[in-house]
Amino acid sequence: MAGSRSTVRNTLARLLLLSGLALHSLTAGALDTSLPAAIDLRAESEQAGRQNGPLIILFSRRDCKYCETVRRDYLLPLTTSAGYRNRVVVRQINQDSDAVLINFRGETTTHARFANSEKIKLVPVVAFYGRNGKQLAEPIIGTRLPDFYQGYLDDAIEKSASALRGR
Incomplete structure (x- = not known):
């Protein structure tokens, strides 16, 4: 029983990490509204x-x-x-x-x-x-x-x- 709880916790932790990374990528891309700065x-x-x-x-x-x-x-x-x-x-x-x-x-x-x-x-x-x-x-x-x-x-x-x- 203890082993299965550990497996479930690890799986949940991985899913949370992956969903957090996916959310970060989506919001980072959505926030990039920069235009090239004038240089010359x-x-x-x-x-x-x-x-x-x-x-x-x-x-x-x-x-x-x-x-x-x-x-x-x-x-x-x-x-x-x-x-x-x-x-x-x-x-x-x-x-x-x-x-x-x-x-x-x-x-x-x-x-x-x-x-x-x-x-x-x-x-x-x-x-x-x-x-x-x-x-x-x-x-x-x-x-x-x-x-x-x-x-x-x-x-x-x-x-x-x-x-x-x-x-």
């Missing part, structure tokens, strides 16, 4: 230009729950969508970060200083850039109405693509 805006805008699309930048902050919503629900899907993944380059600039950044003129700055130079006060802001830092469409400020946000994003991308084609 000049090179990243050139890459977007070669794809005939804009460099899309999410100006964000670490503590911004609205930024998380925009990142997770709208911008991350662009990076995997067949209609957009080869047309746009999506990056993030953190308004509260001292991470090094090369600006559109090839000068070294930080995420925070660049956001300040772009007059970013409130976040989230989604901005659309062409080569040399030219803004191609009006930035999307805030989260606006969730039911229409994808439409705002699609319109800004199309306006950006038209500006790049010279229309």
